[in-house]
Amino acid sequence: xxxxxxxxxxxxxxxxxxxxxxxxxxxxxxxxxxxxxxxxxxxxxxxxxxxxxxxxxxxxxxxxxxxxxxxxxxxxxxxxxxxxxxxxxxxxxxxxxxxxxxxxxxxxxxxxxxxxxxxxxxxxxxxxxxxxxxxxxxxxxxxxxxxxxxxxxxxxxxxxxxxxxxxxxxxxxxxxxxxxxxxxxxxxxxxxxxxxxxxxxxxxxxxxxxxxxxxxxxxxxxxxxxxxxxxxxxxxxxxxxxxxxxxxxxxxxxxxxxxxxxxxxxxxxxxxxxxxxxxxxxxxxxxxxxxxxxxxxxxxxxxxxxxxxxxxxxxxxxxxxxxxxxxxxxxxxxxxxxxxxxxxxxxxxxxxxxxxxxxxxxxxxxxxxxxxxxxxxxxxxxxxxxxxxxxxxxxxxxxxxxxxxxxxxxxxxxxxxxxxxxxxxxxxxxxxxxxxxxxxxxxxxxxxxxxxxxxxxxxxxxxxxxxxxxxxxxxxxxxxxxxxxxxxxxxxxxxxxxxxxxxxx
RNA sequence: GGCCGGUUCGUCUAUCGGCUAGGACAGCCCCCUUUCACGGGGCAAAGACGGGUUCGAUUCCCGUACCGGCUACCA
Numbered sequence: 001x002x003x004x005x006x007x008x009x010x011x012x013x014x015x016x017x018x019x020x021x022x023x024x025x026x027x028x029x030x031x032x033x034x035x036x037x038x039x040x041x042x043x044x045x046x047x048x049x050x051x052x053x054x055x056x057x058x059x060x061x062x063x064x065x066x067x068x069x070x071x072x073x074x075x076x077x078x079x080x081x082x083x084x085x086x087x088x089x090x091x092x093x094x095x096x097x098x099x100x101x102x103x104x105x106x107x108x109x110x111x112x113x114x115x116x117x118x119x120x121x122x123x124x125x126x127x128x129x130x131x132x133x134x135x136x137x138x139x140x141x142x143x144x145x146x147x148x149x150x151x152x153x154x155x156x157x158x159x160x161x162x163x164x165x166x167x168x169x170x171x172x173x174x175x176x177x178x179x180x181x182x183x184x185x186x187x188x189x190x191x192x193x194x195x196x197x198x199x200x201x202x203x204x205x206x207x208x209x210x211x212x213x214x215x216x217x218x219x220x221x222x223x224x225x226x227x228x229x230x231x232x233x234x235x236x237x238x239x240x241x242x243x244x245x246x247x248x249x250x251x252x253x254x255x256x257x258x259x260x261x262x263x264x265x266x267x268x269x270x271x272x273x274x275x276x277x278x279x280x281x282x283x284x285x286x287x288x289x290x291x292x293x294x295x296x297x298x299x300x301x302x303x304x305x306x307x308x309x310x311x312x313x314x315x316x317x318x319x320x321x322x323x324x325x326x327x328x329x330x331x332x333x334x335x336x337x338x339x340x341x342x343x344x345x346x347x348x349x350x351x352x353x354x355x356x357x358x359x360x361x362x363x364x365x366x367x368x369x370x371x372x373x374x375x376x377x378x379x380x381x382x383x384x385x386x387x388x389x390x391x392x393x394x395x396x397x398x399x400x401x402x403x404x405x406x407x408x409x410x411x412x413x414x415x416x417x418x419x420x421x422x423x424x425x426x427x428x429x430x431x432x433x434x435x436x437x438x439x440x441x442x443x444x445x446x447x448x449x450x451x452x453x454x455x456x457x458x459x460x461x462x463x464x465x466x467x468x469x470x471x472x473x474x475x476x477x478x479x480x481x482x483x484x485x486x487x488x489x490x491x492x493x494x495x496x497x498x499x500x501x502x503x504x505x
Numbered sequence: 506g507g508c509c510g511g512u513u514c515g516u517c518u519a520u521c522g523g524c525u526a527g528g529a530c531a532g533c534c535c536c537c538u539u540u541c542a543c544g545g546g547g548c549a550a551a552g553a554c555g556g557g558u559u560c561g562a563u564u565c566c567c568g569u570a571c572c573g574g575c576u577a578c579c580a
Contacts (some may be wrong), residue, residue, distance in 0.1 A: 012580050047579055112578060119577090124506065126576075157578050175510075184508050185576090192578040199580050223509055223575040246510085249574075253516075256572055304529095308518065312528045331518085333511050334573070341517065341530045351543080389542040399542095414540095461539035468540055476541045 005037030005213045012044045013055035016276030016285055017062045020250045023302045028216050029068045030325035041073035043084040046196045053279045062273045066295050067318055080210045085202050092197035095205050096158040096190050104234045108137040109156045126186040129164055158191040168226040173245035173327045180226040188227050204231040207242055215242040222246045245327055248306050249334040259337050261285055269339040292392030297349040301342045305335045315348055347391040355383035362396045369397050371404050385478050403486055407473025410499055415466045419503055426456050427500055431493050440489050442481035470499040
């Protein structure tokens with residue numbers, strides 16, 4: 001890398017950040033950090049009609065959760081501020097006017113309504129080299145007319161004047177050479193009637209002004225690339241243009257097409273990184289974080305959707321991804337999102353990470369279900385014991401609550417059919433034995449039960465399940481003597497007695 | 506419709522002309538486990554199609570098919 005890379009993620013603050021967006025951030029971040037470069041977040045809020053309150057904060061909270069902190073942004077500051085395009089409005093007109101002066105762009109006075117009508121009337125209507133000759137713009141109007149229109153403050157836009165029959169090409173870091181014929185692309189609006197730039201102008205101007213060296217975005221942008229290439233050529237010179245990479249799309253698991261928020265709702269999995277509530281409608285969309293995903297797993301899973309290091313390794317920390325990442329190994333084709341695989345990554349990270357790193361989040365989840373933890377050491381012991389059987393952080397609630405609170409319902413039906421007086425006597429004896437035990441650990445407890453069972457001519461196997469039901473309430477959880485050990489003598493005996501009462505009723 | 510992009514097991518993918526096509530998730534079976542998991546072992550499962558180029562094509566080229574993206578004064 002000849003110079004330190006500067007990459008940017010340029011979201012528009014219109015709602016929650018979805019999978020594909022986070023992955024675009026990730027690949028930007030990994031590439032930049034791999035080469036010791038900078039990661040910039042620029043807010044593309046040029047469409048004032050789509051502005052959504054809180055969306056920008058949400059984006060930064062999401063990046064923070066993922067561990068993908070920007071070096072420069074409206075929130076983090078930086079030498080190229082402001083990083084919000086709405087605050088840079090004044091900058092863009094100058095470039096648009098320059099293009100008009102050079103003959104690369106023109107004023108267009110057609111109203112949005114007129115164009116809408118045109119689209120209804122003419123199938124596949126495009127404002128292009130052919131149709132512009134019959135429309136109201138500075139190419140068809142007399143110079144004097146244009147001047148008087150402008151002087152009168154008539155609403156107008158500035159459109160790029162696509163050249164005739166020119167090959168526009170560039171080298172995409174992922175796809176290689178991609179070329180377009182300029183005849184096929186329409187005269188995109190560069191500056192809107194409200195004076196705001198469109199994405200097309202803003203992205204080129206700001207990438208230049210912010211000295212962006214590499215521009216990565218989703219594949220859905222490929223068709224508008226020729227507009228950007230031409231603008232670079234006209235404004236700042238192709239030799240100064242960043243290198244482009246158009247990332248493959250993340251597809252819906254069933255059927256085909258881009259993964260959308262709706263697919264998640266329909267199929268029952270999150271699409272947004274974190275919970276998002278639309279401030280206008282109040283509609284809530286759930287996120288990976290709240291579904292119980294660890295950021296390490298979320299990032300890992302996203303990285304593997306379209307990239308791998310060429311080995312069989314699938315588990316990577318952020319630091320490892322930074323070290324291994326290369327744009328050359330990013331795929332061309334889209335990847336269907338597989339929620340089952342996503343959960344597998346999470347279970348791997350739950351096992352891999354020390355329980356202390358997610359203890360707080362589990363504490364919050366337990367609190368939400370009415371269990372308040374006052375003994376963190378006990379919590380960590382419990383988490384350590386049950387982590388192997390948890391796929392999502394939310395699984396910890398069911399798997400651990402009985403350690404802190406006696407089960408509300410006991411699955412009596414699981415033991416009743418084989419229950420008899422002999423077993424009842426056994427458990428009464430077991431309580432007495434437990435009361436007398438010197439050391440309270442799982443091995444001693446197991447030995448105690450086995451010896452007592454032998455003395456009563458009972459098979460231990462017939463007694464383990466009842467004991468489990470008594471302590472846990474159901475047929476799940478880690479080894480029953482480990483549970484008893486953690487529960488302690490008093491609580492263990494109490495729960496046995498409680499169930500015994502239920503059984504003799 | 507037009508333009509652009511893509512195409513290896515159900516899914517994510519390895520392979521940079523030599524393949525008995527490897528791994529992972531999911532599925533099925535077995536083992537471990539006096540619960541449920543974890544774990545271990547195994548089974549099943551793929552190069553869209555047709556032409557070239559080549560001693561040899563999954564790999565390179567062309568065509569076809571299929572899938573997707575875009576086609577706003579949205580990003």
